Amino acid sequence: MDAPARVLVADDEEDIRHLVALAVGKAGCTVVAAVADGAQALTVARAERPDLLVLDVSMPEATGLEVCLALRADPATDDCRVLLLSAGASPDDVARGLATGADAYLPKPFTVAGLVRQIQLLTAEHPG
Amino acid sequence: MTAIADPVARSSGPAHRTGVAGLGAAAVGAAGVLVLVVRPALPLVLLAGSVVLLAVADLTWRLHRQQTAARVLEAQRLDLFSQRQTTADELEVATRMLRARAETMTSVIDAVTEQSIIGTDRDGLVRVWNPGAERMLGLPRADVVRTRSIIDFHAPEELDTEELDAEEPDAGGGTPFATLVRVAREQGSDVRDWTYLTADGRRLTVSVAITPRTDDDGEQTGWNFVGTDMTEVRATERLKDQFVSLISHELRTPLSSILGYLELVLDDPEQPLTGEQRQYLGTVERNAQRLLRLVGDLLFTAQVDAGRFTLQPAQVDLAGIVRSAEETARVTATARGVAMSVDVPDGGLVVSGDALRLGQACDNLVSNAVKFTPAGGRVALRLQTAWRNADGALVDVPTAGATPVALLSVSDTGVGIPNSEQGRLFTSFFRASTARRNAVPGVGLGLTITKAITTAHGGTLDVVSAEGRGTTFALALPLPA
Ligand SMILES: Nc1ncnc2c1ncn2[C@@H]1O[C@H](COP(=O)(O)OP(=O)(O)OP(=O)(O)O)[C@@H](O)[C@H]1O
Ligand SMILES: [Mg+2]
Numbered sequence: 241m242d243a244p245a246r247v248l249v250a251d252d253e254e255d256i257r258h259l260v261a262l263a264v265g266k267a268g269c270t271v272v273a274a275v276a277d278g279a280q281a282l283t284v285a286r287a288e289r290p291d292l293l294v295l296d297v298s299m300p301e302a303t304g305l306e307v308c309l310a311l312r313a314d315p316a317t318d319d320c321r322v323l324l325l326s327a328g329a330s331p332d333d334v335a336r337g338l339a340t341g342a343d344a345y346l347p348k349p350f351t352v353a354g355l356v357r358q359i360q361l362l363t364a365e366h367p368g
Numbered sequence: 369m370t371a372i373a374d375p376v377a378r379s380s381g382p383a384h385r386t387g388v389a390g391l392g393a394a395a396v397g398a399a400g401v402l403v404l405v406v407r408p409a410l411p412l413v414l415l416a417g418s419v420v421l422l423a424v425a426d427l428t429w430r431l432h433r434q435q436t437a438a439r440v441l442e443a444q445r446l447d448l449f450s451q452r453q454t455t456a457d458e459l460e461v462a463t464r465m466l467r468a469r470a471e472t473m474t475s476v477i478d479a480v481t482e483q484s485i486i487g488t489d490r491d492g493l494v495r496v497w498n499p500g501a502e503r504m505l506g507l508p509r510a511d512v513v514r515t516r517s518i519i520d521f522h523a524p525e526e527l528d529t530e531e532l533d534a535e536e537p538d539a540g541g542g543t544p545f546a547t548l549v550r551v552a553r554e555q556g557s558d559v560r561d562w563t564y565l566t567a568d569g570r571r572l573t574v575s576v577a578i579t580p581r582t583d584d585d586g587e588q589t590g591w592n593f594v595g596t597d598m599t600e601v602r603a604t605e606r607l608k609d610q611f612v613s614l615i616s617h618e619l620r621t622p623l624s625s626i627l628g629y630l631e632l633v634l635d636d637p638e639q640p641l642t643g644e645q646r647q648y649l650g651t652v653e654r655n656a657q658r659l660l661r662l663v664g665d666l667l668f669t670a671q672v673d674a675g676r677f678t679l680q681p682a683q684v685d686l687a688g689i690v691r692s693a694e695e696t697a698r699v700t701a702t703a704r705g706v707a708m709s710v711d712v713p714d715g716g717l718v719v720s721g722d723a724l725r726l727g728q729a730c731d732n733l734v735s736n737a738v739k740f741t742p743a744g745g746r747v748a749l750r751l752q753t754a755w756r757n758a759d760g761a762l763v764d765v766p767t768a769g770a771t772p773v774a775l776l777s778v779s780d781t782g783v784g785i786p787n788s789e790q791g792r793l794f795t796s797f798f799r800a801s802t803a804r805r806n807a808v809p810g811v812g813l814g815l816t817i818t819k820a821i822t823t824a825h826g827g828t829l830d831v832v833s834a835e836g837r838g839t840t841f842a843l844a845l846p847l848p849a
Binding site: 253255256259262298327328348349350351352353 | 616617620621623624625627628629631632635660
């Protein structure tokens with residue numbers, strides 16, 4: 241049996257962070273850490289090399305988009321999967337999100353079932 | 369003498385009109401008569417007398433010729449004088465008219481105090497500066513006309529000349545003024561926002577209409593700039609924009625939590641809810657969804673107002689959209705005791721459009737029909753190919769010049785909309801008296817949004833309604849011919 245995929249969660253809203261962590265569990269993955277800003281997300285990502293990061297777009301310190309760009313620019317982290325969550329649901333927002341190299345974009349409010357499905361999809365062929 | 373005088377006298381009438389040429393003909397005629405007079409006077413004794421006679425005749429003739437010439441000249445003088453008089457009269461009338469026109473123009477221009485009206489020559493030197501311009505830019509006419517260029521009042525960074533230099537090096541380009549009038553030069557007119565700099569150093573956002581000014585021969589003599597100060601309007605728009613997106617973000621985030629945790633509770637197989645609990649939480653969820661839809665509608669309306677709403681076009685099967693709108697509304701319809709029917713072509717009906725937005729438009733019409741129809745009523749959704757006549761009317765059978773459309777009609781047997789109120793249906797927040805009287809919930813954004821989506825797809829949205837009997841909305845989208 242594969243070890244469960246390791247997921248980093250970052251969202252400045254505590255309730256949402258908790259909800260995302262629950263969804264990660266429902267998807268059969270483990271939560272490496274759940275952090276509240278972009279700078280922490282980057283630090284933890286570099287130290288822990290998670291399989292997937294679920295990032296809120298608007299966060300203090302560094303936005304989800306900036307974190308994603310920084311991960312992609314660094315060979316040590318450029319193979320992490322990234323799922324962006326955002327309150328911005330316009331096609332422009334989605335395009336801008338995916339342009340940073342993110343693997344998927346889910347507008348808020350998302351359904352828990354939908355989020356679980358996305359996490360499973362993105363961790364399906366994880367190397368672990 | 370009378371013989372001599374006669375032809376001239378007769379010719380004097382027309383002579384004044386024929387001028388110099390007429391005068392010459394009269395003289396020749398007179399000389400011919402003289403030769404006839406002289407020839408019989410050949411005997412020598414009469415020679416001296418003849419000479420005298422000849423001299424007299426000659427003198428008479430000359431005198432006569434002079435008189436004739438004088439008469440002709442006098443006639444001409446009179447004629448010229450009357451002509452001059454007429455011309456002078458005409459000129460005076462024309463001058464008076466011109467002055468009146470100029471005065472009207474000036475007084476109109478001077479009466480405009482809220483808009484700046486600036487006229488320049490072809491190079492931007494100011495020639496006209498109305499009180500509106502004085503007020504807006506803080507300089508009196510006398511300080512500006514013939515001494516300043518309109519460029520002096522523009523934010524220089526907006527008149528970057530580089531672009532023009534590269535594009536058309538010899539279109540009189542390369543100057544800031546050429547940049548300013550470029551679009552108006554190319555397209556005949558131009559309206560857009562520019563930043564004006566006032567005498568006391570303020571920056572104003574001004575919507576300026578630029579048009580070329582020509583003289584009577586069509587020769588361009590300069591440019592007109594009519595400006596409206598939009599500084600406050602634009603600031604308010606920006607504020608409204610920021611406010612709407614802040615609010616929608618701030619509302620969406622807690623709604624995400626509410627809906628997410630509700631879902632966890634409702635779908636937890638390990639801790640099933642009692643029927644009552646499920647019902648209460650279902651109500652919570654429905655209302656959270658309603659709030660969410662309201663937030664989305666507000667945000668969307670703001671985007672439409674700001675002209676910032678874009679479509680993601682694709683090939684869309686309207687039949688699928690109609691069916692899923694029916695599915696969405698079915699629960700509510702059943703609960704209210706409203707029967708629904710769907711009639712779509714078997715092979716579907718594909719248009720080019722934004723699936724998400726078209727779905728939203730269709731949902732709005734169907735949810736209205738269900739919402740405004742009391743128990744026992746019917747709601748019918750019908751999708752078909754139809755035709756738009758040359759005069760814009762929708763018909764079932766094509767006529768010459770008609771173009772094909774996909775026609776979605778949503779009919780109900782509900783409360784209807786009074787005739788007098790039908791014209792305002794597509795205005796934001798408008799709700800008909802029949803909706804308010806029956807206390808049907810809603811804010812009046814659905815139709816505004818549906819109309820905006822339809823228009824953006826090049827389609828039309830029409831309504832036929834009779835109060836107390838029912839309503840039909842017809843949404844028509846262009847089909848490829
Ligand atoms: N099928 C219908 N029958 C009767 N009246 C209607 C119907 N559809 C729309 N109207 C009238 O048009 C008004 C505007 O409709 P619209 O969908 O914009 O607003 P709403 O349904 O009241 O609120 P919202 O859609 O924003 O929740 C309604 O309030 C109602 O008065
Ligand atoms: Mg409505």
